[in-house]
Amino acid sequence: MIRVTNIERFATHDGPGIRTTIFFKGCHMHCPWCANPETWSQKVELLHDEKKCVHCQKCQTVCPASAIAFPEGKWQIDRSRCKGCQTCAQECLNDAITFSGTDYTEDELVAIAMKDRDFYEESGGGVT
Ligand code: SF4
Ligand code: SF4
The missing domain is CATH 3.30.70.20 (Alpha-Beta Plaits)
Incomplete structure (x- = not known):
């Protein structure tokens, strides 16, 4: 299972074109300018x-x-x-x-991302 905090469809600021942005939990980078600190911990958080x-x-x-x-x-x-x-x-x-943190299988995440395949192909976008 993969734990995520948020899935943002039609994102236009996380790479070229129209994208689906998937925010995983458990990020170890902890950048000082991070706008999504709820992604740092692997745990489900209140x-x-x-x-x-x-x-x-x-x-x-x-x-x-x-x-x-x-x-x-x-x-x-x-x-x-x-x-x-x-x-x-x-x-x-x-x-x-x-609560921040929902578990998905890889197949579930791919199925969500593939819903917007036509938009990726038309705009040069994809998945971040
Ligand atoms: S009610 Fe809320 S704060 Fe209390 S134990 Fe359950 S999740 Fe935690
Ligand atoms: S508004 Fe919600 S979080 Fe705030 S005190 Fe009432 S039940 Fe608790």
Whole structure:
């Protein structure tokens, strides 16, 4: 299996032509200018979007591991406690919690990429 964070179709900034960009997890480069730090770890990771969070504390209530807290009203997670059950994300009505990391087989990734073959051939694009 190959773990990815995102598959971007019709990408136009990651090489010539129209492309499908596949972001793998587990990148060891750790470049200081990296715009996708969620790709660094091989693990499935919880992401919290502070802009979407209304601090309703529902996620804290449902977390079976008591991993989420609100010290001084700020959302905080203890990642050493988190079991990755994803209950918090399912209960968050604002989609403030998401998980980065989905496993695909090679054949599944090739099948997704090949959906846009006509665009690659017309534009000189491909897969990044
Ligand atoms: S359930 Fe969602 S909106 Fe509510 S505090 Fe948790 S992350 Fe924020
Ligand atoms: S993924 Fe599960 S254990 Fe981790 S913070 Fe969310 S509810 Fe708690």
